Amino acid sequence: MNPGxxxxxxxxxxxxxxxxxxxxxxxxxxxxxxxxxxxVLLDLFRLGQIAGTVHTCVGEEIIPVxxxxxxxxxxxxxxxxxxxxxxxxxxxxSPDGLIAEMLGREGAVCLGRGGSQNLHHGRFFSHGxxxxxxxxxxxxxxxxxxxxxxxxxxxxxxxxxMGQGATYEAMSFAALLRAPVLFLIQHNGWAQSxxxxxxxxxxxxxxxxxxxxxxxxRSDADxxxxxxxxxxxxxxxxxxxxxxxxxDTQRLLAHSKGDxxxxxxxLRELHDNDPLEVWTQARPAFAAHRRAMQxxxxxxxxxxxxRPKIAPSSAPAIPNLLASPSxxxxxxxxxxxxxxxxxxxxxxxxxxxxDARVLMIGEDIADPCGGAFRATRGLSxxxxxxxxxxxxxxxxxxxxxxxxxxxxxxxxxxxxxxxFATLAADQLINSAAKYPYALGGEVTxxxxxxxxxxxxxxxxPTHSQSLERLFCGEPGLRVVALSPRHDxxxxxxxxxxxxxxxxxxxxxxxxxxxxxxxxxxxxAAFVDIxxxxxxxxxxxxxxxEGEVASVTVVTYGHMTTAVEAAMETLLLDEExxxxxxxxxxxxxxxxxxINRSVAxxxxxxxxxxxxxx
Numbered sequence: 001m002n003p004g005x006x007x008x009x010x011x012x013x014x015x016x017x018x019x020x021x022x023x024x025x026x027x028x029x030x031x032x033x034x035x036x037x038x039x040v041l042l043d044l045f046r047l048g049q050i051a052g053t054v055h056t057c058v059g060e061e062i063i064p065v066x067x068x069x070x071x072x073x074x075x076x077x078x079x080x081x082x083x084x085x086x087x088x089x090x091x092x093x094s095p096d097g098l099i100a101e102m103l104g105r106e107g108a109v110c111l112g113r114g115g116s117q118n119l120h121h122g123r124f125f126s127h128g129x130x131x132x133x134x135x136x137x138x139x140x141x142x143x144x145x146x147x148x149x150x151x152x153x154x155x156x157x158x159x160x161x162m163g164q165g166a167t168y169e170a171m172s173f174a175a176l177l178r179a180p181v182l183f184l185i186q187h188n189g190w191a192q193s194x195x196x197x198x199x200x201x202x203x204x205x206x207x208x209x210x211x212x213x214x215x216x217x218r219s220d221a222d223x224x225x226x227x228x229x230x231x232x233x234x235x236x237x238x239x240x241x242x243x244x245x246x247x248d249t250q251r252l253l254a255h256s257k258g259d260x261x262x263x264x265x266x267l268r269e270l271h272d273n274d275p276l277e278v279w280t281q282a283r284p285a286f287a288a289h290r291r292a293m294q295x296x297x298x299x300x301x302x303x304x305x306x307r308p309k310i311a312p313s314s315a316p317a318i319p320n321l322l323a324s325p326s327x328x329x330x331x332x333x334x335x336x337x338x339x340x341x342x343x344x345x346x347x348x349x350x351x352x353x354x355d356a357r358v359l360m361i362g363e364d365i366a367d368p369c370g371g372a373f374r375a376t377r378g379l380s381x382x383x384x385x386x387x388x389x390x391x392x393x394x395x396x397x398x399x400x401x402x403x404x405x406x407x408x409x410x411x412x413x414x415x416x417x418x419x420f421a422t423l424a425a426d427q428l429i430n431s432a433a434k435y436p437y438a439l440g441g442e443v444t445x446x447x448x449x450x451x452x453x454x455x456x457x458x459x460x461p462t463h464s465q466s467l468e469r470l471f472c473g474e475p476g477l478r479v480v481a482l483s484p485r486h487d488x489x490x491x492x493x494x495x496x497x498x499x500x501x502x503x504x505x506x507x508x509x510x511x512x513x514x515x516x517x518x519x520x521x522x523x524a525a526f527v528d529i530x531x532x533x534x535x536x537x538x539x540x541x542x543x544x545e546g547e548v549a550s551v552t553v554v555t556y557g558h559m560t561t562a563v564e565a566a567m568e569t570l571l572l573d574e575e576x577x578x579x580x581x582x583x584x585x586x587x588x589x590x591x592x593x594i595n596r597s598v599a600x601x602x603x604x605x606x607x608x609x610x611x612x613x
Contacts, residue, residue, distance in 0.1 A: 020224045027223040028279050029289070031061035034086045035276065036294040037095055040301055041085075041102055045257050049305060050102050054116050057086040059252035059274055060186055064090035066226040067154070067184070070234040073122055075151030077140050077407075079133035080126035081158055082117040083186075093121045099300060105307040110440035112310040116256075120439040125406065129430050131157070131164030134183065135396055136431065138170050139403020139411070141179035145240075146359065146386060146409065152180040152237045153403075160191030162200055162207070166426075169396035171211045174242040177388065182237045183208070183244040187217075188251035193261045208244035215244040221275050250274055316534075317437055317475035318588065319444060319500040324531030325490065327539050330584060331526065332487045332516045341484055342512040345375045348492035349412065353383050355497050359404055360387045361397055362414030362450075372416045373452060373512050394423035398449060402431050402502075405447040410496055417463045418453040418506070425470065432502035433476030444500040448492075452509040454558045454609050466557075466609040468506045472587035478535065479587040481506040481556040484517040485539055486584065494536070506586070508558030517560070522568045523547065523577060529593055536584040540593060543577035550576050551603040554594060556583040563607050 038056040045054045057064075060083070068090040071078070080087045089095060097109030101119065104112040110120055117128035127133045137155035144151045161167055162185070174181045185204065189196050208215040216233070220226055226247070237243050250270045254260040260267065271277060280287050336344055352358050360379055362371065366389035370377025380387040390397055394415055401411035415421045421428070432445045455464025471479050478501040482488055495503045520526055524541040531537060543549050555563045560582055570576040579597040583589070598604045 023227060024224050027062065027065045027227060028276060028286070030065035030090065031223075031276050032280065032286070032290045033293050034061045034064070034089050036290055037089065037098075037297045038085060039294055040297040041099070042253070042257065043298070044102065044301055051104070052115050054102070054257045055082045055085075055255070056253055057083050059250040059270065060188060060220070061086050062220040062223045062226065062275060063184070063186055063247055063249060066220070066223055067230045069227070070230050071154070072151065075144075075149055077123035077137070077144075077151065077153045078125070078156070079137040079140070079153065080119070080124070080156045081130070081133060081161070082126070082128045083158065084119060084126040084156060085116070087156060088119050088121070088124060088126065091121075091124045093119065093124060095297065096300065096304065097121070099297075100304050100307070103301070103304055104310050105304050106310060107304065107307065108310055108440075110438065110442070111313060113313075113440055114438045118438040120442055125435075125439070127431065129426065130161045131166030131170070132399060132427065132431050134161075134167050134170035135173075135399025135427070136403035136406065137181050138174045138177065138179050139400035139405075140407045141174070141181045141403075142177050142359070142388075142400065143404040143407035143409045145177070145179065147407070150238060152182060152234060154182045154184055157183060157185045158191070159185060159187040159189065159196040159200065159204070161185075162204055163191070166395050166399060168207070168211070169393045170399070171208060171213060171242075171244070172391060172393065173396050173400055175211045175213055176391075178240045179242055180237050180240055181242045182233065183213075183242070185244065185246040186249050187246050188249050190251055190255070190262070192255045204246055205244070213242055213244050215246070217246040217248070219248045223275065315437075315441055318478055319436070320533040321494070321535065322498040322500065323494060324533050325494055325536065326531045327529040327537045328526075329531070330486055330490055330536065331539060332485055332518050334518055336487055336489070336516050337518045339516050340513055341482075341488065341508065341516060342373055342375050344488035344516055345482075345492070345507065346377060348489035349376060349379060350382070351489060352412070352492055352496040353379060353386065355410065357408065357410045358386065358496060359401075359409050359411040360414075361390060361401055361411055363390055363392055363397070363416050365389050365414055371414060373509070375450070376414065394420050395427055398424035398427040398447075399431065401447045401449070402427055402435070402445060405432070405445045405502070406435065406443055410446050410448075412448045412450060412496055414450045415452070417459075418451040418467055418509075419462050419465045421449070421451055421467060421504075422470070424449070428471060428477060428502065428504070429474055433474055437476060445502050446500045448496050448503045448505050450505045450507060452507045452512075454509045456510040468504060468586060471504050472589070474587070477502055477504060477587065478585065479504045479506065480536060480584060481586050483508060483539075483557050483560045483582050484511050484514055485560060485582050487516075491536070491584070506557060510558045511561065514561070521564050521580060523571050524580060532590065535588060535590055538584050538593065539582040541580040543579075547577045549579040549597070549601050551605055552579045552581070552594065552597040552601045553605045553607065554581045554583060555607040556586060557609060559607050559609050
């Protein structure tokens with residue numbers, strides 16, 4: 001075998017007809033090979049060949065080797081935590097690719113962008129944010145259901161993750177959707193350097209059962225019994241019954257590459273009772289196999305270390321548009337005259353639902369309510385299997401959408417008021433925006449988060465803000481703003497069905513009840529701007545022929561109404577003409593057309609919304 005291309009040779013299903021001893025020996029050999037690889041990675045870190053951090057699964061290897069023989073890599077998915085190397089290998093991931101990823105060398109599974117915490121192959125994903133993967137697993141499982149694929153999804157969790165609200169929102173949504181999800185809690189007793197007993201109250205199984213989920217707790221001490229148990233519960237989950245499995249295990253080394261601050265007596269006891277160590281000490285030949293495998297991995301690492309370093313990527317953080325509409329394409333035309341903004345949004349949502357990949361998710365969006373502003377009225381009646389009216393849980397609304405997007409669907413998430421998107425910011429910034437780049441460009445995350453923004457209704461300071469600026473500047477996100485001058489139907493079609501980026505879709509809440517604007521501002525003429533692959537162009541109006549603009553005015557969203565009234569006053573009272581831009585894409589912001597205007601006028605006025613309760 002080429003030492004530069006070693007793959008995990010024992011990936012095949014475990015034969016169970018050879019007796020318990022044969023099965024135990026096979027499981028322990030797999031676990032020992034994973035441990036040998038983890039030790040080599042730590043050696044590489046100590047030698048200064050790995051930058052950043054390393055999170056090993058030393059002590060927990062029996063769990064993945066007992067579970068993954070019961071998963072089908074063609075239909076099932078796995079969402080791992082930062083401590084996911086063992087699951088990556090046991091699921092068929094390449095050790096060569098993992099080592100190269102850690103070393104930043106050619107052949108890296110995620111182009112060196114993910115490192116220890118963010119790995120991907122096939123339907124395997126790992127993520128460094130605690131609890132996030134549980135939500136993504138539920139969304140992925142929901143997508144499998146809708147696609148008619150008989151798969152299950154596993155969400156690996158640590159006991160420290162049981163303090164995250166996202167974990168419980170995931171359990172709640174899984175129960176409501178009857179999503180085929182196995183929540184796998186690897187309970188090693190430590191949340192980083194803190195004993196879990198000092199931070200986690202009550203019984204963890206009681207927490208799961210409070211959501212109506214079946215739950216079980218057992219140890220990894222008996223690999224044969226654990227293997228058989230996983231066979232049973234994975235079959236149960238395939239029937240549409242989400243399950244919570246807690247496995248008591250042991251973390252033998254530090255949280256990451258740092259020193260282990262636990263008491264020496266604690267560490268000694270953990271090592272003395274580690275099932276793999278107990279097995280190895282009783283079998284000298286097995287210990288020799290471990291040493292041989294560790295040398296094999298070290299030789300592979302040396303070979304990989306001689307490869308060229310991965311060149312810095314020039315790939316954009318956000319994918320280009322699949323179709324590039326011009327400004328005229330986005331402009332509201334005469335066929336939509338008299339329609340209110342919210343009715344145009346509703347018509348756009350009805351239209352995109354014709355695409356079977358589109359899922360709709362949000363609070364109170366089902367009929368007869370149809371959303372707080374009636375934008376989703378009629379959708380659940382027409383498409384009951386693809387509309388999920390959720391609990392009040394914004395993080396889960398967006399996190400589940402992320403999982404569905406990773407599975408190839410195109411979810412549209414409604415945040416009832418844009419102010420509440422702060423509760424989902426983690427999912428947008430650390431998951432939706434990061435997955436495509438961190439996983440080596442092998443995945444896309446095409447979701448739209450509808451974001452009613454602005455004030456003026458007397459709703460108070462937590463329901464009237466324009467917080468879209470929080471998401472501007474974040475690589476990997478696209479922020480698009482609807483205005484009364486845009487055709488909501490066209491903009492929704494492009495963002496939902498023809499854009500592979502995660503999109504924050506800002507809607508002008510103060511204008512929901514106003515008619516779509518189809519006339520041209522007084523004294524102005526519309527100038528088309530060609531479509532660009534990098535984003536949606538602004539709407540642009542210049543003074544009518546023969547007139548010269550004295551100032552460039554830039555705005556977006558519901559501010560168009562006030563800005564155009566002021567421009568009309570300036571024109572009638574002072575004969576001041578303007579170049580006028582209604583920005584469509586707030587981020588990434590392409591200012592080239594605006595810059596050319598300012599070069600002509602010498603003046604720039606930017607009008608943005610503020611809190612107006």
